[in-house]
Amino acid sequence: MSIWEYANPKKFMETSAMALPWAAGLSAALLGAGLFWGYFLTPDAAKFGSTVKIIYLHVPSAMMAISAWMMMLVASLIWLIRRHHVSALAAKAAAPIGLTFTLIGLVTGAIWGQPMWGTWWAWDPRLTSFLILTLFYFGYIALWQAIEDPDTAADLTAVLCIVGSVFAFLSRYAVLFWNQGLHQGASLSLDKQENVSDVYWFPLLVCIAGFVLLFVTLVLLRTRTEIRARRMAALLSRERLA
Amino acid sequence: MRALLLRDLRLAFRAGGGFGLSLAFFLMVAVIVPLGVGPAPATLALIAAGVLWVGALLAALLSLDRIFALDYEDGSLDLLATSPLPLGGVVAMKALAHWLTTGLPLVAASPILAVLLNLPREGYVWLLVSLAIGTPALSIIGAFGASLTVGLKRGGLLLGLLVLPLYIPTLIFGAEVVKAGAAGAAIGTPLAALAAITAGAWAGLPLAAAMAIRANLR
Numbered sequence: 001m002s003i004w005e006y007a008n009p010k011k012f013m014e015t016s017a018m019a020l021p022w023a024a025g026l027s028a029a030l031l032g033a034g035l036f037w038g039y040f041l042t043p044d045a046a047k048f049g050s051t052v053k054i055i056y057l058h059v060p061s062a063m064m065a066i067s068a069w070m071m072m073l074v075a076s077l078i079w080l081i082r083r084h085h086v087s088a089l090a091a092k093a094a095a096p097i098g099l100t101f102t103l104i105g106l107v108t109g110a111i112w113g114q115p116m117w118g119t120w121w122a123w124d125p126r127l128t129s130f131l132i133l134t135l136f137y138f139g140y141i142a143l144w145q146a147i148e149d150p151d152t153a154a155d156l157t158a159v160l161c162i163v164g165s166v167f168a169f170l171s172r173y174a175v176l177f178w179n180q181g182l183h184q185g186a187s188l189s190l191d192k193q194e195n196v197s198d199v200y201w202f203p204l205l206v207c208i209a210g211f212v213l214l215f216v217t218l219v220l221l222r223t224r225t226e227i228r229a230r231r232m233a234a235l236l237s238r239e240r241l242a
Numbered sequence: 243m244r245a246l247l248l249r250d251l252r253l254a255f256r257a258g259g260g261f262g263l264s265l266a267f268f269l270m271v272a273v274i275v276p277l278g279v280g281p282a283p284a285t286l287a288l289i290a291a292g293v294l295w296v297g298a299l300l301a302a303l304l305s306l307d308r309i310f311a312l313d314y315e316d317g318s319l320d321l322l323a324t325s326p327l328p329l330g331g332v333v334a335m336k337a338l339a340h341w342l343t344t345g346l347p348l349v350a351a352s353p354i355l356a357v358l359l360n361l362p363r364e365g366y367v368w369l370l371v372s373l374a375i376g377t378p379a380l381s382i383i384g385a386f387g388a389s390l391t392v393g394l395k396r397g398g399l400l401l402g403l404l405v406l407p408l409y410i411p412t413l414i415f416g417a418e419v420v421k422a423g424a425a426g427a428a429i430g431t432p433l434a435a436l437a438a439i440t441a442g443a444w445a446g447l448p449l450a451a452a453m454a455i456r457a458n459l460r
Contacts, residue, residue, distance in 0.1 A: 135407040143390065146400050155457035156390050160404065163386065163450050170411040170439065177432070178414045 007084035009227050016220045023220065027213035034206030042199050054112045056204060060211035062105035065133065068098030068215060072140075073165050076158035086223065088154035089230070091161065092144055093222030097215060099137040106130055125175045126183040132171045136164045150230070243327060243335050250339035253312075264301040264344040265351060271297035272355040283360045290359035291369065291420035297355075298348055298373060298416075299380065299409050305344050306384040307401055309336050310392040310455070319392070323459055329452035334444065337378075337385035345377035361424060368423025372436060376416040379440040382447050383408050389451035393458040412439055 006012045038056040075091035078084055109127065110120045121127065143160055147153035275293045279285060313319040322332050352373050353366055361369065387405035391397030418432040 132407060132410055135403075139404045139407055142400055142403050146391070146394055146397070152393070152457050152460065156454055159450050159454050159457075160390060163447065164408070166446075167408045167411060171407075171414075174411040174414040174435070177435070178418065 004082075004084075007082070007086055009086055009231075012086050013224060013227060016224055020217065020220050020224075023213050023217040027210050027217050030206055030210035030213060032210075034203050034210050038200070038203035038207060042203060051112055051115055052200065054108050055200065056207045058105060058108040058112065059204060060208045061101045061108070062130070063208060064211050064215050065098055065101040065105050065130070067212075068094050068101060069133065069136070069161075069165070069168070071219075072098065072161050076161040079154055080158050080162075085154075085230075086227070088158065089226040090219060090223045091158070092154070093226050094215075094219050095137060095141050095144070097218045097222070099134065099141065101211075101215075102130060102134050102137060106134070123179055124183050125172075125179055128175045128179070129168075129172045132175070133168060136168050140164065243331055246322070246327070246332065247335045247339055250336055251342060254339060254343040264305045265347045267304055268297050268301040268348050268351065269355065271300060272358050276359065286360040287362055287424075290356060290361035291365060291424060292417045293359060294352060294355060294361075294369065294373075295376075295413055295417040295420070298345075298352075298377060299406070299413055301348060302344060302377065302380040302384055303402055303405060305340065306388045306405065307391070307398055309340050309385050309388045311388070311397075314392045314458075319455070320459060323455060329455060330448035333385055333389065333448040333451040333455070334382070337382040337444075337448070340385065341378050341381035345373075345381055349373045349377060361420075364426055365420050365424030368429060369420045372416045372419035372423075372433070375433070375440055376412050376436050379412045379436075379443045380409060382443045383412070386447045386451040386454070389454040389458070392455065412436065415439065 006015065035056055039053055042053070044050045044052065072091045072094050075087045075094070079088040079091065106127075109130075113122070114120050140157055140160060143157050144153055147156060272293065275289070276286060279289070310319060313322065323329055325332075349370060352369055356366060356369055384405055387401050387408065390404060391401045394400065415432045415436040419429050419436060422429045422432065
């Protein structure tokens with residue numbers, strides 16, 4: 001039993017078909033519970049009023065936006081090194097999901113920022129680097145769509161993902177240098193005694209777990225779709241040859 | 243490799259079009275911006291560094307698809323890929339030729355445009371220095387982008403979408419050098435970061451571009 005077994009699309013399809021309902025159900029349960037707990041059972045914060053509650057969408061989606069890119073990076077490396085097609089397709093499947101999380105993070109941030117900072121948008125380092133991450137997602141998805149041959153597309157996007165990761169990282173530090181921040185400091189560090197008050201902390205953890213599982217569910221679902229599309233294309237081309 | 247560099251330079255000079263074009267574009271940007279934002283000297287002095295760097299970025303972008311496209315069409319890229327030269331070296335030479343024909347004239351012309359944009363006098367040296375250090379990075383990053391899109395029929399627009407995000411760190415540090423220099427502040431950190439990006443890009447990206455070209459030629 002090794003993880004490389006899932007390089008076999010058939011094995012991947014079998015296992016993911018079993019895992020998918022579990023991931024989807026757990027994700028729905030956790031998100032439902034976490035959001036309900038967060039929205040209805042926690043008090044308003046002293047300084048922020050009820051706007052604090054957007055944290056349950058904003059923080060998990062922002063975390064997943066970055067994690068999705070990391071997952072694409074790992075999947076791209078696996079494709080380049082071991083040429084497992086499932087891995088390339090998983091990276092392709094994850095990109096639009098990551099982009100959506102990035103946009104959710106930006107939009108919820110803007111909605112929160114308007115009453116709290118008095119502005120929808122500020123060229124704050126965190127906001128700016130997130131906007132840059134959005135641009136990287138756009139470029140990656142556009143490159144996938146532009147190239148017809150699937151293997152070439154997988155190769156080129158994998159190279160772009162790796163180079164892009166380096167430059168996204170550089171941009172992150174460049175914008176820190178470029179402007180002072182308005183955004184709150186990290187509120188989820190593991191090495192601090194207390195980050196946000198426990199009242200908000202526990203429902204937030206539940207929401208984060210829910211978002212992670214939501215991401216897993218969507219990636220599995222989209223990867224299965226990609227594999228089916230690939231099979232269909234193979235069948236069609238075989239028919240044309242016959 | 244020297245022969246390849248000379249060939250590319252000769253092509254760029256004699257085939258026309260590419261050599262003067264990005265320089266003229268750079269000039270256009272510097273002329274159009276004051277027309278757009280108004281002629282107030284204080285405003286121009288404030289934005290001059292940023293405008294010149296953005297202009298350099300766009301001028302570099304304009305000529306990128308020529309790096310590999312012509313060689314790809316007439317098949318000489320296949321020959322270069324199968325030649326005993328390492329493909330990474332080929333990429334580096336082509337990026338160098340691109341820099342010599344677009345980046346270097348732009349560096350030389352930048353002080354004249356800085357006059358047009360009313361850049362404070364202390365900034366001139368740093369504008370020259372930052373462009374001289376930074377534009378090679380633009381060429382090699384652009385060559386990488388061009389290697390990704392070389393197989394596409396209409397890759398021009400996509401090329402911009404891919405390359406501009408990669409240009410962001412170079413732009414930030416480059417413009418920061420000029421701004422800090424013009425204000426008489428310390429420029430050590432952004433200058434070192436800019437040099438590091440150029441050096442790192444020239445070390446790593448030829449290999450990545452070579453990989454992309456092999457995938458495209460397959």
